[in-house]
Amino acid sequence: MAQIGERVVVEREHFPDLLAALRAEGHRLIGPTVRDGAIVHAEIQGVEDLPAGWTSEQEAGTYRLRRRDDGALFGYAAGPQSWKQSFFAPAARLWHGRLEGGKFLVLEEDRAPPRLALVGARACDLAALAIHDRIFLGERYVDPDYAERRRGAFVVAVQCGTPGGTCFCASMGTGPRVRYGFDLALTELLEGRHRFVVEVGSEAGAALLGRVAHVPADEGDARDADTVVEIAAGRMGRALRAEGVRDVLLRNLEHPRWEEVAGRCLACANCTLVCPTCFCATVEDTTDLAGAEAERVRRWDSCFTLDHSHLHGGPVRTSIKSRYRQWLTHKVASWIDQFGMSGCVGCGRCITWCPVGIDLTEEVAAIRAGTEPQEVR
Amino acid sequence: MSAVASGPWTPTPLPIRGVTRETRDTFTFALDAPADGFRFAPGQFNMLYVFGVGEVPISVSGDPARPERLLHTVRAVGAVTRAMCALRRGKSIGVRGPFGHGWPLDEARGRDVLVVAGGLGLAPLRPAIYHLLRHRERYGRVAILYGARSPGELLYRRELERWCARREVEARVIVDRAGPGWAGPVGAVPSLLARVKVPPGSTVAMVCGPEVMMRFTVRDLERLGVARERIFVSLERDMKCGLGLCGHCQLGPHFVCKDGPVLRYDRVAELIHVREV
Amino acid sequence: MERIESLLRKHPFLSGLSDEEIRFLAGCAANRRFSPGDLLFREGDEASAFYLLREGRVALEVNVPGRGPLQLQSCGEGEVVGWAWLFPPYRWQLDARAVEPVAALAFDGRCLREKMEQDHDLGYALAKLMLYEVYQRLLNVRLQRLDLYGNEP
Numbered sequence: 011m012a013q014i015g016e017r018v019v020v021e022r023e024h025f026p027d028l029l030a031a032l033r034a035e036g037h038r039l040i041g042p043t044v045r046d047g048a049i050v051h052a053e054i055q056g057v058e059d060l061p062a063g064w065t066s067e068q069e070a071g072t073y074r075l076r077r078r079d080d081g082a083l084f085g086y087a088a089g090p091q092s093w094k095q096s097f098f099a100p101a102a103r104l105w106h107g108r109l110e111g112g113k114f115l116v117l118e119e120d121r122a123p124p125r126l127a128l129v130g131a132r133a134c135d136l137a138a139l140a141i142h143d144r145i146f147l148g149e150r151y152v153d154p155d156y157a158e159r160r161r162g163a164f165v166v167a168v169q170c171g172t173p174g175g176t177c178f179c180a181s182m183g184t185g186p187r188v189r190y191g192f193d194l195a196l197t198e199l200l201e202g203r204h205r206f207v208v209e210v211g212s213e214a215g216a217a218l219l220g221r222v223a224h225v226p227a228d229e230g231d232a233r234d235a236d237t238v239v240e241i242a243a244g245r246m247g248r249a250l251r252a253e254g255v256r257d258v259l260l261r262n263l264e265h266p267r268w269e270e271v272a273g274r275c276l277a278c279a280n281c282t283l284v285c286p287t288c289f290c291a292t293v294e295d296t297t298d299l300a301g302a303e304a305e306r307v308r309r310w311d312s313c314f315t316l317d318h319s320h321l322h323g324g325p326v327r328t329s330i331k332s333r334y335r336q337w338l339t340h341k342v343a344s345w346i347d348q349f350g351m352s353g354c355v356g357c358g359r360c361i362t363w364c365p366v367g368i369d370l371t372e373e374v375a376a377i378r379a380g381t382e383p384q385e386v387r
Numbered sequence: 388m389s390a391v392a393s394g395p396w397t398p399t400p401l402p403i404r405g406v407t408r409e410t411r412d413t414f415t416f417a418l419d420a421p422a423d424g425f426r427f428a429p430g431q432f433n434m435l436y437v438f439g440v441g442e443v444p445i446s447v448s449g450d451p452a453r454p455e456r457l458l459h460t461v462r463a464v465g466a467v468t469r470a471m472c473a474l475r476r477g478k479s480i481g482v483r484g485p486f487g488h489g490w491p492l493d494e495a496r497g498r499d500v501l502v503v504a505g506g507l508g509l510a511p512l513r514p515a516i517y518h519l520l521r522h523r524e525r526y527g528r529v530a531i532l533y534g535a536r537s538p539g540e541l542l543y544r545r546e547l548e549r550w551c552a553r554r555e556v557e558a559r560v561i562v563d564r565a566g567p568g569w570a571g572p573v574g575a576v577p578s579l580l581a582r583v584k585v586p587p588g589s590t591v592a593m594v595c596g597p598e599v600m601m602r603f604t605v606r607d608l609e610r611l612g613v614a615r616e617r618i619f620v621s622l623e624r625d626m627k628c629g630l631g632l633c634g635h636c637q638l639g640p641h642f643v644c645k646d647g648p649v650l651r652y653d654r655v656a657e658l659i660h661v662r663e664v
Numbered sequence: 665m666e667r668i669e670s671l672l673r674k675h676p677f678l679s680g681l682s683d684e685e686i687r688f689l690a691g692c693a694a695n696r697r698f699s700p701g702d703l704l705f706r707e708g709d710e711a712s713a714f715y716l717l718r719e720g721r722v723a724l725e726v727n728v729p730g731r732g733p734l735q736l737q738s739c740g741e742g743e744v745v746g747w748a749w750l751f752p753p754y755r756w757q758l759d760a761r762a763v764e765p766v767a768a769l770a771f772d773g774r775c776l777r778e779k780m781e782q783d784h785d786l787g788y789a790l791a792k793l794m795l796y797e798v799y800q801r802l803l804n805v806r807l808q809r810l811d812l813y814g815n816e817p
Contacts, residue, residue, distance in 0.1 A: 104396040107438070113479045114400050114438045150645065151395040151630040260639065263661045290634035293627050297439035304439040308396070311633070318635055320625045321730030322464075328732060332663030340637065347640035564809075599726055602707070609753050624729075660708030662727050 012216045015209070017227040017235070020196075022204035024223040025083070026057045028166070028194075031221040032127040037164055040096055041129030042089065047075060049089040051096075054129065061086060068174040068247070068358065071367030080200050084130050087174025088357045092135045092286030093128050097163070098142055098310075102155040104293070106305035114304070121155065127164040131192070133185030134177075134357040136167060138286030140191055144349055145289055155308070164214060167192035171238045175247035176358030178371060182252060184355040186242040194219065197235035207235035248358060250371040251378070252342075255352075258378050259343040263335065267376045272331035274366050279312035281360035281368075282337065287345075287353045290318065313337050338370060395630050398436045398481030401457065405476055409542050413462045413507065414472050415448065418480060424454030425482075429514030430489030430621060430649045434629045435459060436481030437474070441467040444626045444644070446511035447485060452521055457482070460510035460542065486629040487648050490515040491619055495591040498617075499527040501583070503604050505534050505576050505596025509542050511621050511648070512595050516550070523555055530583040531558040534576030534596075538562055538569050557583055576600060577607040587612030593649075595621040602659065605652055615653035622647050622655070639664055668693050671769055675716045676742040677793060685786050692775035698722075698762035704745070705756045711748035712773045717741055720766035725759045733759065737801075737808075744797060749773025 012018055020028065029039060033055075041054040044061045054060065065086045067074045078085050107116045131139070146156035170179075170186035179185030188195045193215035197207045207227050210216045227235070282288045292311035297304045311318060314333050319326040327333045345353030354370070361369045401418040408414055427433075427447050436442040443465070449458030463472040471480065492515060500519060504512045519529050531550060535541045541560065550558040559579050561572040572579065576596070590613050594601050601620045608618055624643040627633040636643040639658040641650065658664050669690045672678055678686060696715075698704060704715060704722060715722075721740045725733040736758065739745045748756050754773065780787030 105394075105398075107400075109438055112477055113402065114481070116397055116400065116481075119394075119397075146632070149631060151632065153630075153632060154394040154396070263664065289632070291627065292633065292635070293442070295436075295439065295441045301439055306396070306442075308633075311627075311635075313634065318625070319730075321623065322728075324730045324732065326624070326729040327663045329663060336637075336664075339639075340634075344637070344640035348642070597728075599728055603757065606753075606755065606757055609755070610751070656708065660706065662733070663729075 012210045012219050012224075014212060014216065016216075017207055017209050017232055018219065018224040019227045019231050020206045020208050020222055020224045022206070025206060027222045028218070029054075029056050029129065031218055032129075032164060032166075034221075035164075035218070036125060037127035038124040039127050039129055040093070042084070042086070044075065048073060049075070049086050051089070051091040051093065057083065060084075060130075065172055066174060068176050068362045069367075070176065070361050070369050071364055073362050081204065082172075082198055082200055084168045084196070084198050085172045087170070087172055087177055088132060088134065088359055090284050090359065090363055092138055092284070092357065092359070093131060094138065094142065094286050094288075096126055096128065097139075097156050097159045098146065098289060099155060099159065099308075100310045102308050104155070104306045104308050106303065109302045109304070119154075121158040123159045125162040125164075126159070127166065129166045131165055131167045131188075132170050132179075132357075133167070133188040134179040134182075134355040135286055136165070136188055136191040137179075137182075137184035137355040138357070141287050141349065141351065141353065141355070142289065144351075164218070165192045165194075165211075167195040167211075169195060169197040169235065169239050170242045171198060173242050173245050173247065174358060174362070176361040176369075177246050177356065178248040178250050178358060179356035180243050180246045181248070181250040181371075182352060182354055182356035187239045197238050199231070199234050199238070201234070205231075207231050248356075248361070248369070248371045250342075250354075250356065250374055252352065255374060255378075256343040256346045258381060259339045259374070262377055262381055263339070265377050265380060267373065267380060268331050268335045271334055271368060271373055272329065274368055275330050275334045276366060277314040277330045277333055278365060279314040280363045280365065282312040282314060283310070284359040284363045285341075286355060286357060286359070287341070288312070292317070313340070338373060342370070342374065395483070396628070398434070398442070398483050400479035401482050402479050403474060403476050404456065406474070409460060410540050412464075412472070413460060413542065415458055415460045416471075416474075416480065417449075418457040418459070418482065420455050420457045425457045425485075426454050427451060427485035427514075428489035429492060429518055430511055431485035431487045432511070432629070432648060433457075433459065433482050433484030433486070434626070435461075435471065436483070437467055437470045438479070438481070440470040442481070442483075442627075443467045443471075444486075444623075444629060446621075446648075448510040448513050450517040451514050452517065460507070460513075462507055483629060486644055488646060488650070490593050490649055491591060491651075492518050495593075496525045497527065499586055499590045500529045501585060501590050501592040501608075501613075502529075502531045503576060503580075503592065503594045503596075504532070505600040505604075506536065506540070507542070508594075508596030508600070508621070509533055512593060513543065513546075515593060520550075520553075520556065527589060528584060528586070529556040530585075531556060532561075532576060532579040532583065533559070534561045534563070534579070534600075536563045538565055559583070575603070577604050580604075580607050580611065585611050585613065587614075590617065592618045594618065598622070598659075615656055616651060618652035619649050620652055620655070621649050668695065668769070671695070671718065672716075675718065675769065677716055677744050677797070680793065681786075681789060685789070688783065688786065689771070689776070689779060692771045692779060693769050694772075696768050696770045698766040698768070700762055700764055702762045702766075704760040704762060704766070704768070706759050707756050709756050711746065711754045711756045713746060714749055714771040714773055714776055715745045715760075716769040716771070717743050717745060718767040718769060720762060720764040722766060723761050723763050725761055727759060733761075737805075738763070744794075747794075747798065750777070750794075
């Protein structure tokens, strides 16, 4: 059996067996597929559902699918979805109860979500997953719904070969190389034979590999695989100077740039929906018509909504300026105080999916420029 | 099906033992604690759930040394609290908690303690007052200053009278406005600071009330020389979970539900003055 | 300097002072302009100026999270705004916001305090003017607070 850290080569023709083996083990495959003009994450049955030969062109406020001139299965950059919704469910029932004679009973929640296999997770998204693991599992209170969904999940990661126009994982130190959080990590090679260099990340990964035809990777394969990622690191669409960004933002809460970006921001909340690390939630308490049964459901929420900061009859953050400021300062500054790491993984989704093309790398740079002494030439 | 409370999101229904009307719109609920008692630190809060209506954060307002009874003082201002204030003995309220950081009672040992409360702000401070009185020898001077809108809006009137009568603490009560039947001080709470000794070097101040009242009070405490590191305020923000998971209660980098609600003033002084943070 | 002096002489607040006293104070004063929405000062900031308003209106506000900024009082042409520079810890207690284009004579707080210490006669004269202003304001605040126009007792 292969060792953790070992690299093997799986030919394209054998790749379907990898997915079939995961399904045979009882995993539900969640992977990329083309739908509604985008590469989304959905339940897939096998290789036939993957976006073979597709890539995306991304810029601020723009996403277009384009055909590639090869049959790459993973030749695209981050689409509108991350893996957030697989474990931090958009809607999750927290508990339900029943009224009996003026007193109420809380009924046990039967949690039995399917075990998932994520196919095609990028470094940025695995960094985001690690952040969510920290928030939902690693702090004082463990979220039972997240814990159940996360348990037994298998991760097939992909080393990025095609970064997009809005990617900046290299700046954030989260990619493009996948370094942790995976059972198997694939690098897709297209020169010559279409094949995958597969790195084993865990015992479960090694065991699964035992069911797929493979040979050890030689030096050439390893070098080719490393080159893919090296090239990707140099082709980032954006950059963000992360050093000192916490102080730059938290010490400039009244910077005029906030007013300026507020003139463009629609508070549509797209950025928070596509962001892989956003975790704000709200709760809905409902009853049946007779008022005898009640339940509480947790739903995704966004700091861009007026309700998010409701206090004593009104929102604390009424203006769009204050809500945009809250989002950005939380994401790249306060998060560091709260969890010891940035909340931004450089996936670029918020830039791509903002209808007016607001680019947070530009916003951060603008606030820096307005506060730091200019370089002497 | 059994009634099992498991996981931090799930409430434990506790029966209401008694309801005391404090003012026109404010009630104190006494809930029967579970068998081994409900232990909490003064300043902590619970998320209280009214069946089918919703959940709100309410500070514990009872005596930490008497964990068999769980007390909460609630004002009927919104949908959930109005529904709650209609409940009577025999009904249940769902409880999750206790959550948050409480008052610095250990830190204040050996020091003079100043408690300043405005309006409903006396409720989260009452457990601290009980503690200070029970362990009086651990502290220097203890002064309790409390203000409300009018005599009819004073909380815990009988207890207030007892505290005012005690010699080992200095308790003063003031109201914003009063009719001729009131013989006590009339004015704003910070004005009471002039009547107590506040040795700046050693005083620890614990302040709770409407945010503006706290800001004005802190300004006066600073004028008297009390260091920001020894002033503690109890803040409020929207809360949906109490667990640090829903993101709603953030004030800058602080989660009011877990870093607070009691926060040391120097940590929030800058943030509190930026509008809409 | 001459221009500042003549503006000071014209301002109603200082109308009781002599030319010599005005000249002495002018060293602490400067002309300032604010656009609508500008803050003259903000709660929590270091209190360093005393404003004599020449044109335009300024709102004194306190910000309440969840309710927004509440206007407590406004000051206009011929009036003065800002007292916290007089007393330690010299920190503003309220926000002051220009609601119209504002032209003001701004005294540097520390400079003014020092001059009042240096010349006690002048200091006393100014203090009387300030005390009267504050006394008037206090009476008005009492009246405002009685909330006589509503039905509630």
